[in-house]
Amino acid sequence: MFGEVHLEFTMSKARQLEGKSCSLVGMKVLQKATRGRTAGIFSLIDTLWPPAIPLKTPGRDQPCEEIKTHLPPPALCYILTAHPNLGQIDMIDGDPIYKLYQPPVARCLRDIIQMNNLGTRCSFYARVIYQRPQLKSLLLLEQREIWLLVTDVTLQTQEENDPKLPKTLLVYVAPLCVLGSEVLEALAGAAPHNLFFKDALRDQGRIVCAERTVVLLQKPLLSMVSGASSCELPDPVMLDSLDSATPVNSICSVQGTVVGVDESTAFSWPVCDTCGNGRLEQRPEDRGAFSCGDCSRVVTSPILKRHLQVFLDCRSRPQCRVKVKLLQRSISSLLRFAACEDGSYEVKSVLGKEVGLLNCFVQSVTAHPTSCIGLEEIELLSAGGASAEHQELPQDL
DSSP: OOEEEEOOOOHHHHHHHTTOEEEEESEEEEEEEETTTOHHHHHHHGGGOSOSSOOBOTTOSSBOHHHHHHOOOOOEEEEEEEOTTTOEEEEETTOGGGGGOOOOOBOOHHHHHHOOOTTOEEEEEEEEEEEESOOSOHHHHHTSOEEEEEEOHHHHSOOTTSOOOOSSEEEEEOTTSOOOHHHHHHHHTTSOEEEEEEEEEEETTEEEEOTTOEEESSOOSOOBOTTOSOOOOOSSOOOOBOOTTOOTTOEEEEEEEEEEEOGGGOEEEEEOTTTOOSOOEEOGGGTTOEEETTTTEEESSOEEEEEOEEEEEETTEEEEEEEEEOOHHHHHHHTTTTBOTTSOBOGGGTTTOEEEEEEEEEEEEEOSSSOEEEEEEOOOOOTTOSOTTOOOOOTTO
């Protein structure tokens, strides 16, 4: 009989109990779970089934090999919780039942992508190279869903005769997935990091971290298959080129020719040349000069930031309308010889210019009434931390 026990333990304490024989005292049944109604817990139970050692039949001293071979997977289990002030769980030394435990096997991303059985659990570790949203607040990260784009050496070093596989994989971290403080601090730091994903769920084209998934910052001491260990990744990390198979919520590299500008969304705003604050104020008493509340000073030489989206003609998507929201450095490069003294520019001066390679996040993909792809240029996570590109827009824009 399998069961799930809800206890108010720290994550480190819970990890100490994993794989150990324990005695439970003062428990009560919260729910009788069935495979049809609670698929999540049974996908985890299936990783422990069939048992690693033969089970014993009640009334017999010897294990029954037939039961080990033909016993169907469990169809129900009980979810337990502890009575207040009475519940207790203690480890038992020397109990042979611990041999039933099967530690998770970490697999490489190449093998996980090629597996066909969706809805099953998998364990792996990978390098996080981009995350969305990029938030510095731990509280905000705890309260919302997170999208991680990850890779490993098996996706980055594919041979020519290997089947076509993506160079990155999307991992969706649901709000129900409890993340430890170390992982939250790493995500808030906006730097590349290696994470271990234990008992994540395989979904169509992505991995889902929900209830009962454990995410760790360090590689645990687990049994591993060949190719699952961490190796040095190429620098820079390689991305898939934009093509007809590029899905939404993925990242890709893009190159093309500017064939249009979205003038309805184009605007500019001044930022402080010292701290980068984009919420400058103009004071009449200072003859209209800008002042920075963060620096408490008059800004005599503000830097002009721009919001610009362009349409590209891409050879990889010849019949598709590709729209890209550019980062500041790409905008500056594009307008280097096109901007006038007052900061304005003629649209025709940027048409026909080549841009790329750009690293982009795929925001939208539509096929009707016309084929369109919405992209946002991004910076991959680097050892230097968050980029200054991610400035907040002025509040009145």
